[in-house]
Amino acid sequence: MKFARTIAKNNFKKKPLRTLALILLVAFLSFTAFGGSLVILSLKNGLDSYEARLGADVVVVPYQARTQGTFESIILQGIPGYFYMDKSHLDKVRAVDGVAIASPQFYLATVSAGCCSVPVQIIGFDPETDFTIQPWIKKSYTGSIGEYDIIIGADVNMPVDGKLTFYDKECRVVAQLDKTGTGLDTTVYCNMDTAKDLERSAEELGFSYLGDVPLDRAISSVFVKVKQGYDVDYVTDRINIEVRHVKAGGAKSMVSGVADGLTSVSNVIGVLIAVVWVLCVVILIVAFTMITGERKKEFAILRILGASRLKLSLIVGTEAALIGGIGSLVGLGLSLLVVLPLGASLRTALSLPYLLPSVGVIVGLALGALVVSAVVGSMTSLFAAKKIAGTESGLLIREDA
Amino acid sequence: MHLQAKGITKDYFRKGRGTNVFTALHPTDLNVDGGITVVVGKSGSGKSTLLNVLSGVLSPTEGTVLWDGEDIYALSDKTLSCLRNAKVGIVPQGQTGLQSLTVKENVLVPFYLSENKDKQASALAESRADELLEKVGVSHLSDSYPNELSGGELRRMAIARALLNRPEVLFADEPTGDLDEENTALILRLFREIADQGTAVVMVTHDRDSLSYADKIYSMSSGVLTVESISEI
Numbered sequence A: 001m002k003f004a005r006t007i008a009k010n011n012f013k014k015k016p017l018r019t020l021a022l023i024l025l026v027a028f029l030s031f032t033a034f035g036g037s038l039v040i041l042s043l044k045n046g047l048d049s050y051e052a053r054l055g056a057d058v059v060v061v062p063y064q065a066r067t068q069g070t071f072e073s074i075i076l077q078g079i080p081g082y083f084y085m086d087k088s089h090l091d092k093v094r095a096v097d098g099v100a101i102a103s104p105q106f107y108l109a110t111v112s113a114g115c116c117s118v119p120v121q122i123i124g125f126d127p128e129t130d131f132t133i134q135p136w137i138k139k140s141y142t143g144s145i146g147e148y149d150i151i152i153g154a155d156v157n158m159p160v161d162g163k164l165t166f167y168d169k170e171c172r173v174v175a176q177l178d179k180t181g182t183g184l185d186t187t188v189y190c191n192m193d194t195a196k197d198l199e200r201s202a203e204e205l206g207f208s209y210l211g212d213v214p215l216d217r218a219i220s221s222v223f224v225k226v227k228q229g230y231d232v233d234y235v236t237d238r239i240n241i242e243v244r245h246v247k248a249g250g251a252k253s254m255v256s257g258v259a260d261g262l263t264s265v266s267n268v269i270g271v272l273i274a275v276v277w278v279l280c281v282v283i284l285i286v287a288f289t290m291i292t293g294e295r296k297k298e299f300a301i302l303r304i305l306g307a308s309r310l311k312l313s314l315i316v317g318t319e320a321a322l323i324g325g326i327g328s329l330v331g332l333g334l335s336l337l338v339v340l341p342l343g344a345s346l347r348t349a350l351s352l353p354y355l356l357p358s359v360g361v362i363v364g365l366a367l368g369a370l371v372v373s374a375v376v377g378s379m380t381s382l383f384a385a386k387k388i389a390g391t392e393s394g395l396l397i398r399e400d401a
Numbered sequence B: 001m002h003l004q005a006k007g008i009t010k011d012y013f014r015k016g017r018g019t020n021v022f023t024a025l026h027p028t029d030l031n032v033d034g035g036i037t038v039v040v041g042k043s044g045s046g047k048s049t050l051l052n053v054l055s056g057v058l059s060p061t062e063g064t065v066l067w068d069g070e071d072i073y074a075l076s077d078k079t080l081s082c083l084r085n086a087k088v089g090i091v092p093q094g095q096t097g098l099q100s101l102t103v104k105e106n107v108l109v110p111f112y113l114s115e116n117k118d119k120q121a122s123a124l125a126e127s128r129a130d131e132l133l134e135k136v137g138v139s140h141l142s143d144s145y146p147n148e149l150s151g152g153e154l155r156r157m158a159i160a161r162a163l164l165n166r167p168e169v170l171f172a173d174e175p176t177g178d179l180d181e182e183n184t185a186l187i188l189r190l191f192r193e194i195a196d197q198g199t200a201v202v203m204v205t206h207d208r209d210s211l212s213y214a215d216k217i218y219s220m221s222s223g224v225l226t227v228e229s230i231s232e233i
């Protein structure tokens, strides 16, 4: 109704401050709804990509590494670390019933001393058997990976063809991987030979990582693909029973620790959203009631001049809907401004994988948040409208503001 | 329009100590067919209450109000609102400008509320608004806002507004309350003019000058309405 809009607009013009305050309140609604769910979705998305990048059914690490959680902190938070076991374990794992492929990886942490450009995690893979890392590398690099060629994660700051020095050995960056939102983004990949050469160089420089495992026999972990038709849990159990001094874990179960963290963070965000919503809705209801109370006489005049109850509610509703619409848009814009740039620091703060969903999903989420907060924002005026419309105009007009 | 009130009363419920039912209007019968009907009486005697009940904005505790034989308080809110918009003009007591609209927009509110989307009707309403503002002598304030007007100017704006849709009955609660002699005469002459054209005028006043324009005079005292004089129409 055009008249309702005219009344609303004129009213806004007369009370710019109040209108602004109401718009901000509604903006809070869409801000939290959109920002909060975007964070939750990004966490979930990060978890999915982490799972995908891990790419194995079972991961076997030395017993100690598993119990101390070193593996997770390397993979997830990108905290450089290392642990080693003898190569003989690889053969034992290969012999276990249900194991289709078993590929070793070699981990090496670099340091912030002069011999290394940056402290990062180096992961050496076996080009012959690797099935988890090379498919990812192929996405950005199809050439061969020679000695001292490295592939860097998305967050390592170095252009392709740049040089990075680790333990006084110069390495050439041949490719950079896509973002995963996990510790893998600060990891440097190379083949097993390069990794071992770097390790040797480190030992020569006086770093001793290996302990009593001889370098040519050292591996850090074994990534296992299970034969088709075999149950992952069954194979995991077989490895744990048949191979001593190692701990096999389903890759999914390693992720489950992350998933638990994710659930609790999501819950906290959910509660925050709920609290903000309840508060804002209550304040909005009170505000609209007060404002309509102030304008009782105005509404009484409209009634006397022939506005039905329904039309009066429409006039109140139109104002609220305008506020709801504008406020939701403002909140949406604000949360885009805040949540998008804050992604990286959120990830470190929560130490959980964090990856923004696709543009389509973000747009859908934005539209959803927009509609819900606009509708809820406008609905808060219903109480006030009902009260005003329910009072006889002959009485209402006596109630001076 | 034939206006008939049968046995109408109005009780108010007062908050506070003692008896909390207050009868502002004792059983009253009234007929209005045309001309100018004036109700006089002391402050608090129930004049506004009577006018509100008659004009369809306050339901009586008992009794019925008939407009052309139709019991208006038995109608749906929508129908009654439409009737009020189309057939009745009301000048309420007190200041009743909508603060967010200009004077001219205020006068046009009854047209806006009629939901007539016709372009021609809209143009007609605009020129009628101009004409009425001219008649009540505030046309120079068309584009001002109510808070920029004096009390008397606002009253006259409200009168113009009440007349916009060419009502069959005009209810005016102290329409000349804030006016000087000259403007009082202007308004009363206007009322006389529309009454002669067929609009029934029912007005409440304290102003003795109005009485000379009246066709019927009632006086109200403690909620009881009595006839003072009836001149030949």
Ligand SMILES: Nc1ncnc2c1ncn2[C@@H]1O[C@H](COP(=O)(O)OP(=O)(O)OP(=O)(O)O)[C@@H](O)[C@H]1O
Pocket: A395, A398, B012, B013, B014, B022, B024, B041, B042, B043, B044, B045, B046, B047, B048, B049, B050, B093
């Ligand atoms: N909503 C209400 N609740 C309780 N009492 C009311 C209410 N409205 C009016 N009254 C009482 O009813 C009586 C009549 O009121 P009304 O407004 O009709 O008087 P009036 O004759 O128009 O007075 P005035 O000349 O001052 O306008 C008054 O005593 C008033 O106190």
Ligand SMILES: [Mg+2]
Pocket: B047, B048, B049, B093, B173
């Ligand atoms: Mg009165």
